[in-house]
Amino acid sequence: MSNFYGKVPVQAVRSFLFYRKKGVTQKLIHQLKYKNQPEIGLFMADWFGEKLKKSNVFVDVDYIIPVPLHSKKFTKRGYNQVTMFGERLSDILNIEYKSDILIRTSKTKTQTLKQRFERFSNNKTKFKLVDTTFFENKHVLLIDDVITTGATIEACADELLKTQNITISVATMAYTQKD
Template sequence: MFQSVLALFFPKICYSCNGLLHDNEQYACTSCRHNFPVTNFHFNKDETVLKVFYGRIPVENATALLRFEKKGITQNLIHNLKYKGFEEIGEFLGNWLGGELQNFPEYQDIDMVIPVPLHKKKLRKRGYNQVAKFGQALATSLKAEYIEDVLVKVTNTSSQVTKNRLTRWLNNTEVFKVINSHKIENKHILLVDDIITTGATMEACGTVLLKNANTRISIATMAIA
């Protein structure tokens, strides 16, 4: 009875299409779940994400769960995650991708999961890192450690959305640094973010992480543009 009254005043919505969810649905409606533009990169041994970093930084393995298209359901999903406070979307996507990656040998030796960090000013303004719950869920699935106190963003850069590849790379130069570096020596790190476009941000993160002894990097994102 209480749940019915609660649903009347606070109805559950689909985070992809903003429609109402039925009682047996969670996070996304059945229609959106069937229409999510999944990449299947890791199932098909597709190197689309890996090729983004060829000649830039050495990456062991790389994948993205969904394709990101303007005005598509993935964009709405991630918009709700980043700007509407629906942090549970990150957990939903992390459990989904983690449940798949745990079956692949190349991801079974991941030692730790590290999110692309936000600058402390942006973190205070937003209240959370939209990648945190995604990374935590992946770490749980892969039986890895989730680490937030190694990679930090030291420069508060402007939005990357309208920048081209060169400008993004220049904008990220010396933006990130590693602290507590002893934690990542001899480790295989899964670096995670929400969307990969040019790869400049993850390249900048990977560059500073790889300066540490015998560190290896793999990459996983919610979506690829």
């Protein structure tokens, strides 16, 4: 087990693509999030899911849980950009998808245009476990679209760690390459 960015214990972290400014991955994620194309999540999950299945890295995971959107952002966008991705990974890896236990309680502005320090120092994002016993003695796979600084994953993991004997792993569509 290692520490995610030296902050929270995670068993494994996997990202499918590198995310670069003005790169193809950035364009795909932008279409997924802001241009009503959630099927891009299916495409990525099909490809990534098969790679994960062959690697056996998440073979002992009990649940897949998405980084949640705030209800206002969900209403505006109409969907969580990682839902179809997570549901397809659930099918491929034969792991239950659970989207109603971890919720976002604070709304943050998009971090797309923020500088790296601003993103990392934005610790106002809050998450809440609806039930702190549900994931007891379980291994969860926390999924998101892009890891930039790791602050969002860290905030989710901090809340998940309120559960006794939980194991956390992370899978994302992309990882921001540091310049």
